[in-house]
Amino acid sequence: MKKTFLMASALLALSAGVAAAGGxxxxxxxxxxxxxxxxxxxxxxxxxxxxxxxxVIAPVEMxxxxxxxxxxxxxxxxxxxxxWWQLAxxxxxxxxxxxDFNFSTLFDCINPWGTSGGVGTLGYNPGYGGPNxxxxxxxxxxxxxxxxxxxxxxxxxxITLLYSKSNGLGRCVGxxxxxxxxxxxxxxxxxxxxxNYTVSNPIERQHILWQAGAxxxxxxxxQATPTRNATWGSVKSLYR
Numbered sequence: 001m002k003k004t005f006l007m008a009s010a011l012l013a014l015s016a017g018v019a020a021a022g023g024x025x026x027x028x029x030x031x032x033x034x035x036x037x038x039x040x041x042x043x044x045x046x047x048x049x050x051x052x053x054x055x056v057i058a059p060v061e062m063x064x065x066x067x068x069x070x071x072x073x074x075x076x077x078x079x080x081x082x083x084w085w086q087l088a089x090x091x092x093x094x095x096x097x098x099x100d101f102n103f104s105t106l107f108d109c110i111n112p113w114g115t116s117g118g119v120g121t122l123g124y125n126p127g128y129g130g131p132n133x134x135x136x137x138x139x140x141x142x143x144x145x146x147x148x149x150x151x152x153x154x155x156x157x158x159i160t161l162l163y164s165k166s167n168g169l170g171r172c173v174g175x176x177x178x179x180x181x182x183x184x185x186x187x188x189x190x191x192x193x194x195x196n197y198t199v200s201n202p203i204e205r206q207h208i209l210w211q212a213g214a215x216x217x218x219x220x221x222x223q224a225t226p227t228r229n230a231t232w233g234s235v236k237s238l239y240r
Contacts, residue, residue, distance in 0.1 A: 022059030022150065023203035026072075026183035031055040031109040032153050038209045043166045043175035050163075051100075052208055054138075054156045055109050056186055059197050062148040065112055067141035067189040068156050073133060073182045077216040080131040082174020084166070087134075088124045092172035093165050097124055100158040101140045110154040112146040122159065136181075145190070153203065156186060178213025180221035182206060 027035025031053045039050050054070055076085060083092035102117030103109075120140025128135035138157050148154060165172045185200040200206075207221050214221065 021201070022057045022197070022199045023201050024057075024183050024186055024199050024206050025053075025055045025153065025203045026181070026206050026208050027053050027055075028208055029053070030106070031155055033204055034108040037205060037207075038212075038214070040211055041163065041166070041175065043163075046164050046166055046168065046171075048163045050161045050210075052159045052161070052181065054159075054183055054186070055153050055203075056156050056188070056199055057153050057203055058148050058150045058188060059199060060195075061150050062188060062190055062195070062197070064145035064190040064194050065148040065188060066145045066191060067118075067139065069137070069139040069187040069189070070157060071184040071186075072136040072138070072159075073129065073184055074136065075130070075133045075180050075182075075217050075221075076174075077178040077213050077218070078132055078174070081126050081134060082177050083172035084174035084177065085134065085179070086126060086172070088126055091126065093162075096162040096164045097136075098122060098160045098162075099138050099140070100160060103155040103158075106155065110148075110152045112148055112154050112156075113140065113142050114146075118142045120157070141189075148188075176211055176213070178216055179210040180214050180217045181208050181210065182221070 025032040027037065028039040028050055029035045032055050035053055041050065086092045087097040088094060099120055099122035101113045101120050103111040103113065104115045118140035120138065123137040125135040136159065138159060140157065166175045183206040185198055187196060187198050189196045209221065
């Protein structure tokens, strides 16, 4: 299991492989068309959360899927990221974003990570690409493998955005800022030599909106940023 966790951590730096067809979706509340594009929050509570779901249709049959590495970009409608979007260590809302790969109670898309979920990590990099932007890297791996077909939409990750410090004394300003979150790409991995694939085109949509002001994000939504190339061999070399 330790080796699996190290593999997932290494995957956070990656977002490429063999470019291919298939498609990705990003939605609030559930996968693809089972979820919604827009999420609004009154910012009157410090409890609860909104959850975004990333899902994929593989470009080809992948009989030994064992991991994924996804890249998302966030952009707000303000000149700089407000305190509410400072989610990294040391930020006003540090710890208010997290990852989850357990889909054992959800059945609208396929669960490839088993009953206990994959082992993974999430990285949040504020200011990546501009002062009002942030990059999210999320990756996971599983022991063994999963036989993934090329027709079924499959759960890949959940990202939970907690409502902590949204209201009252000690709140972090900016909860009502509009934001666009773009699912740029996903690297689907198999054991060395079997074949990895990067998917970056949407099935239905590869972006979601936060708050009504998301419609005023400069340039519109989505605003995707190219990701750098890597190989599964370079992943393995990091945790040997």
